Amino acid sequence: MKFLCVGCDEPMRLSDNEDSGEGNLRLVFHCPSCDHDVAMLTNSGETQVVQSMGVKIGSEDVPTSRFGAVRSHMTNMRQDAFSENNGDELTWTEAALQRLAKHPTFLQPVIRKTYTDFARRNGIREVDLEVMDAASREIE
Amino acid sequence: MTKTYTDILSDGGSDVLGQVIAQRERLTIRMADVKRVIAILSGKGGVGKSTLTANLAAAIANRGMQVGVLDADLNGPTLAMMLGVKDQSLQLAPEGITPAVGMAGVKVMSIDIFLRDAHAPVTWQHPEGLAQDSFVWRNIIETTAVREFLSDTLWGELDVLLIDLPPGAERFSTLAKLLPSLSGIMVTIPSEVSYRVVNKSIRAVEEDGGRLLGLIENMTSYLCPNCSHVGPLFSRKSNEETSSPALELPMLGEIPFDPQMAEACDCGVPYVLSHPNSLIAGVFDLVAKEITETSLRSEQ
Numbered sequence: 001m002k003f004l005c006v007g008c009d010e011p012m013r014l015s016d017n018e019d020s021g022e023g024n025l026r027l028v029f030h031c032p033s034c035d036h037d038v039a040m041l042t043n044s045g046e047t048q049v050v051q052s053m054g055v056k057i058g059s060e061d062v063p064t065s066r067f068g069a070v071r072s073h074m075t076n077m078r079q080d081a082f083s084e085n086n087g088d089e090l091t092w093t094e095a096a097l098q099r100l101a102k103h104p105t106f107l108q109p110v111i112r113k114t115y116t117d118f119a120r121r122n123g124i125r126e127v128d129l130e131v132m133d134a135a136s137r138e139i140e
Numbered sequence: 141m142t143k144t145y146t147d148i149l150s151d152g153g154s155d156v157l158g159q160v161i162a163q164r165e166r167l168t169i170r171m172a173d174v175k176r177v178i179a180i181l182s183g184k185g186g187v188g189k190s191t192l193t194a195n196l197a198a199a200i201a202n203r204g205m206q207v208g209v210l211d212a213d214l215n216g217p218t219l220a221m222m223l224g225v226k227d228q229s230l231q232l233a234p235e236g237i238t239p240a241v242g243m244a245g246v247k248v249m250s251i252d253i254f255l256r257d258a259h260a261p262v263t264w265q266h267p268e269g270l271a272q273d274s275f276v277w278r279n280i281i282e283t284t285a286v287r288e289f290l291s292d293t294l295w296g297e298l299d300v301l302l303i304d305l306p307p308g309a310e311r312f313s314t315l316a317k318l319l320p321s322l323s324g325i326m327v328t329i330p331s332e333v334s335y336r337v338v339n340k341s342i343r344a345v346e347e348d349g350g351r352l353l354g355l356i357e358n359m360t361s362y363l364c365p366n367c368s369h370v371g372p373l374f375s376r377k378s379n380e381e382t383s384s385p386a387l388e389l390p391m392l393g394e395i396p397f398d399p400q401m402a403e404a405c406d407c408g409v410p411y412v413l414s415h416p417n418s419l420i421a422g423v424f425d426l427v428a429k430e431i432t433e434t435s436l437r438s439e440q
Contacts, residue, residue, distance in 0.1 A: 001156075002148045009143055014153025023267040029152055044267030045276065052264075052280040054288065055159040066236050066292040069284045070254070075263045078256035082232040106198070106413045109245040110224045117229050 003038065005031035012038065017058030023047045027058050083120055090119055093128040167291040167318060174298045177319050178353065178431060182327040183341030184334045185307035188358040189327050191405055192395065193304040194222040198410040199424035200432060201244035205299035208239065211250035212286050213306040214262050220252040224408030228253060236294040243413055249293045283314055300432060309341040313348045323351045325392060325431065329359045331374045335386055342385040353431055354390035363396040363419065373397050393427035396420060
């Protein structure tokens, strides 16, 4: 959607935007030639349709948040679905790796992830036998 | 002379079109490390698409390949449970989200992982007082969600990404617009009703320029767990419904029905892993071999 100042035949520029908080947007467009302003008002349904596309209106900032639309529009989401990855890699003790290796190969990735999630949730940096036991108790 | 839409380059500030193009570019970049993207689809519901997807993923992984699974059946997600990742949490990083890791190392992304309890439906926020109008944007947000699942998941290098689709051919056509390299596997059961609907879906996909690798007939027979006798589960389909277009597709595999297959899915361990020496695991292995080699041949 583009705005044209009919009198000047000049494209208008977005100069202001305001969200009422109820999904009603007020976007002000300005004619650089004659300084005339017009406002486009959208109701909450119209705003919702556009935002459902995962785009942001009223700003030149392209949304960069990952899963932005899902995380902002989905209800019924569990609180711990996402955890921040601060880049710290977990380490595994030799004994812990040996215990992991006793499980069938096809199960190991899931079991490893279970212990990793437990360690991260509890701020643990190294998975050892004690951590594995604690995680197992939690699952039981 | 009054300027027209095309005379004006930008929309004045939001650059909505630029944002849409950026979304597409993000998807292209993410998919660059994925060798094959294959959708599992059917016009008919209840034919076992998700069960086939879980087992096919495991069978491909068993062949030493890196496999990802995207559960695109947003309103009936089951793959998190079938692949044993339901309770995992996902690592959020600036560049994307680490997928869950399921049986045999299969990477899994499913909206089911996000849901707060086992019985919670997938619902989307709507403006106050407009609940009855949510159908207007529901399709849009669901398509956006699937795009985000594809482009914002850190899939890494994959030999195959399987996408489990909801019933119907339309979602395949939408995905094919986002993923030009997408191919599909059509699933049916050997009933006249199923073939009738699946034939329509095949035609819809082909008329839209989509590419199908072949057909899998699920529940093609009943495998007795006691005596291993194999018998028909459905009355055979009529000649009319076994004719084109379904029969013009390569038959990739015929999977017998075995109640233990559903039990294995309920436990989060695909049947091909819990019963690696079974007849069914052998069929899945052949399908895995065929589709990976077929898609490889078509690339050459």
